[in-house]
Amino acid sequence: MTKQSNQNQKSSSTIDLMESYPCQLRHLNLSCYGCCGVKFSNQEDVESDIWLNTQDLNKIRKNEIDKLSNDEKLQKFRDRFANDEVSPSGVCLNLTEFGNGCTACPLHPLVNEIVDKKETVAPNSDLRVGYCDTKYECDTLKSWELMQLSQREKFVEFVKSKNYSNYDYSMKNDSGELIKEFISKKEIVE
Numbered sequence: 001m002t003k004q005s006n007q008n009q010k011s012s013s014t015i016d017l018m019e020s021y022p023c024q025l026r027h028l029n030l031s032c033y034g035c036c037g038v039k040f041s042n043q044e045d046v047e048s049d050i051w052l053n054t055q056d057l058n059k060i061r062k063n064e065i066d067k068l069s070n071d072e073k074l075q076k077f078r079d080r081f082a083n084d085e086v087s088p089s090g091v092c093l094n095l096t097e098f099g100n101g102c103t104a105c106p107l108h109p110l111v112n113e114i115v116d117k118k119e120t121v122a123p124n125s126d127l128r129v130g131y132c133d134t135k136y137e138c139d140t141l142k143s144w145e146l147m148q149l150s151q152r153e154k155f156v157e158f159v160k161s162k163n164y165s166n167y168d169y170s171m172k173n174d175s176g177e178l179i180k181e182f183i184s185k186k187e188i189v190e
């Protein structure tokens with residue numbers, strides 16, 4: 001994984017939980033990619049494939065010979081595989097590692113809300129369209145949207161107590177197991 005730091009990293013006290021999503025819990029340096037793949041194999045292979053994606057993105061971004069615009073470079077990165085292909089581990093071929101536990105999609109038009117522009121510059125339009133279900137919401141996200149601030153704070157503390165890797169956090173969100181356990185603690189109304 002890249003050792004580059006995420007310059008956008010903020011302390012938990014400065015992050016507005018009501019403006020955040022469980023997909024990127026920057027308070028805990030935790031990212032979820034549970035919906036960015038199919039039939040994930042295992043942590044080691046998934047992380048290895050994300051690392052390969054990251055190498056590909058950096059190679060294309062830093063190539064100054066081809067004179068492509070930022071959006072064209074991102075399209076070139078995205079189009080190195082067909083839109084229905086995934087990596088051998090099942091993870092999406094666009095998912096990229098940006099340091100400090102931040103794994104994110106460089107095709108997302110809001111990626112610079114969590115990743116510094118030195119690492120990647122967001123496209124002018126949503127380049128994920130046609131490559132994944134951009135409207136997808138897992139059970140964790142659906143519940144999160146109904147939570148008050150105090151409930152979100154409890155959820156973050158709950159996740160913190162688990163000491164998850166990005167992989168574990170992603171799998172627990174994808175399966176719905178995590179939010180089910182949290183709800184069973186009666187912290188939020190179903």
Ligand code: SF4
Nearest residue numbers: 022023032034035138
């Ligand atoms: S699985 Fe849920 S929490 Fe994770 S990235 Fe997808 S929508 Fe967000």
Ligand code: SF4
Nearest residue numbers: 036092094095105132
């Ligand atoms: S295109 Fe981006 S958001 Fe969509 S599945 Fe791939 S990494 Fe995730």
